[in-house]
Amino acid sequence: MQVIRAEKYGFCFGVKRAIKITEKIAKKNKNTLTLGPLIHNPLEINRLESDFGVKVQEDINNLGDSKSVIIRTHGITKQNLDELKTRDIAITDATCPFVTKPQKIVEQMSNEGYRIVIFGDSKHPEVRSVMSYSVTPPIVVGDLDSIKSLEKVPKKIAIVSQTTKQIEKFLEIVSYLVSNSLEVRVFNTICNATFENQEATRELSKKADIMIIVGGKTSSNTKQLFFISKNHCPDSYLVENENDIESSWFKGKKICGITAGASTPNWVIKNVEDKIKNL
């Protein structure tokens, strides 16, 4: 069986940057916390804790005696950030710049009277952080059906996307809004790395007869890769590490494609690949 990696996969700019920032800060301050997991990959989060002592804390009111807090790649709410600033704690912002951008857009556009539409998952921390910057209640939609069920489409809309969503789905929603509104300001905030990883996954899944997508199970962009892959290659599997691999999957397969989410470290991908090659 031939094993092929996608043309583009794995760590994006924002994740690399956040890990570098975190390692640097943690070396200086032994009691550093991140507010929620820095990235959506539990293996890398474990490594940051075991190698650098970085702990994860979900609750802003439970930071203990830590004097150093790092903002995760997905950002946090404006309210939590404002609250943190009132405290005697060093704040290091590792929010991905591609997430800071929709935060700013949403703040400005809602101030200018545009109704905010966010294409994304309202439970995802990135979307929660972006939402919190709107000065009026934002509309968060996960798919075309949700936007169609709106009783009334606002007349003036500004729309952004969760950075890790598929452009095709974003365009479906944009088209619906344009058809039913007077003005739609469309900000294409889908990040390029996401887009490139998706394109490469699409290409590879067309020729592979089994696809392994490596990444955290709460990672939005990893899940998108899985959905795209499954479209072309029904035998697609999402694994967090090599222990999730089952040998029965590969029976009779000729080409195994491997790809990985933007928060999946290279060492995890390597372990998965080695396991497959040694089956």
Place this chain on the structure above:
Amino acid sequence: MQVIRAEKYGFCFGVKRAIKITEKIAKKNKNTLTLGPLIHNPLEINRLESDFGVKVQEDINNLGDSKSVIIRTHGITKQNLDELKTRDIAITDATCPFVTKPQKIVEQMSNEGYRIVIFGDSKHPEVRSVMSYSVTPPIVVGDLDSIKSLEKVPKKIAIVSQTTKQIEKFLEIVSYLVSNSLEVRVFNTICNATFENQEATRELSKKADIMIIVGGKTSSNTKQLFFISKNHCPDSYLVENENDIESSWFKGKKICGITAGASTPNWVIKNVEDKIKNL
């Protein structure tokens, strides 16, 4: 053979308004001109001339001794309007308010630094009038292929549509721009009457086995109705009046659908219908 009129067809708000304005002005001033044909229907233009003495003049430098000029529904260029204002002549603006809107949008957005994209036919008088309000060179595209052939997609775009275009084609272009730009301000300037006439034509052409579309051959919205109709009913014919009707078209047909462009007067539609019924 059953003859059915579309649910919606014919004169739109802007055309009705322009004819009413023109008749009123022409009654007061016997030597009234329109700059280019008021609407794209030669039969109605002839009626306005024979009943009210309204003449058409294409050239702004050839207005003779007329002291009353009417701006056509499609608007004129900003430069021509400014020139007219310097002269000793009464100007009556019959520009459709749905055309004034994109003129204003294009002027404001180009002043704010957005690159203007106009979906439409660059030779159509409406598009020429809208273009003229952009303070930077606008990009005019008639279809998706033309926008794809652009060497570089601007980063900040404001897009409007010729009022009589099909929304589906507009959305194709919007989707391409959103995928390749950072911000696209989309103003849906397709007029509702156009949209409703198109929807009604689509529905009727699905059940008719012959479709007659009545309207001027230079009328953009009439041509759109013809294209939509032809998609569902191959035996679709565009006629200007009853003299264009050929009896051979109707041989063996069971349902004849009739629709008409936004500039087609009711009396012309009636003549066509009577001719068909008496075949």
